[in-house]
Amino acid sequence: MRLGFLFLSSSSSSVVGSSISRSIVRPAPSLLLHRPFHFIPNRTTTYSNRFQFSPRTTLTASASSMASTFKPEQARVPPALQLPSPPITKFKIGLCQLSVTADKERNIVHARAAIEEAAEKGAKLVVLPEIWNSPYSNDSFPIYAEDIDAGPDASPSTAMLSEAARLLKITIVGGSIPERSGDKLYNTCCVFDADGKLKAKHRKIHLFDIDIPGKITFKESQTLTAGETPTVVDTEVGRIGIGICYDIRFQELAMLYAARGAHLICYPGAFNMTTGPLHWELLQRARAVDNQLYVATCAPARDVGGGYVAWGHSTLIGPFGEVLATTEHDEAIIISEIDYSQIDLRRTNLPLEKQRRGDLYQLVDVQRSSSQ
């Protein structure tokens, strides 16, 4: 068997944002110099001298010399950051699975009431669904879009989130809304701190273009532009990575957030009736268990009469891949507890970070690399 090597390209920059500007696919330098210890040459293939070796040499390598070539610290480029100490380690999270209508004003009032209810129930962090102020359709995005950077008058949806966060003294991961910026539209998530300040803005990086004939065809790229910046934000409730819906399918992004020291990844999302039953929970649990961190998702409630029928099932997953709280497809406010000591526990139980094979593969955080 010849060992394959996977080189992941990724991107990043500072803790509060950056973008995928280019990708790198390259062999680990060590691989060019050293053969994997169980490489067995295919005798029918011609190899350069560099790759020919005696199997006996391989078999005599000691366990300690093998371990010393693993270079786990090089599996993340730049090396992974330490998990930071969050201001609080144990708190309640509220996931507001909201019904969404064509009436934007109603959607804003309704979302505010749900945030208030979650805060009353003790939530220090509240998460909203993907596209909660507008129907999820390419026809609606341009009509409901708001210019977030132009201030509260131009963006009543984010003005409400800011005020609610300030008055309730909570952190809000504000789902997403269609954002207008110049002549472009984005699917954008805003994060507000307990002072009501906008801490981060994540524009959906991977646009949802799907075509399963007879089931679902949707092309966000018809109206939306992809974001360029992975988003990791330090808040009163820990370091949070943000992804929006389809972003959850790209494991490199979650790996990059873990390497940047995220405790939790929040994915506002609206999976559908075709992919939802098979993929929604699977992807959340995979992102959590692979990266040994918390994953929270928040979806709109299902509207069977709507153009796009959402799967619902907002969920909180723990760092061992366990479903801590979930719901069906109706409106719901999930309140559940996050305890970051579980991350340390699971990383001690399974020290994956120390066991990676930096000699065989690397995750390159392109933006963080280039900003150093």
Ligand SMILES: NC(=O)CC(=O)C(=O)O
């Ligand atoms: N709606 C999305 O962005 C993603 C989705 O429904 C899927 O990946 O399936």
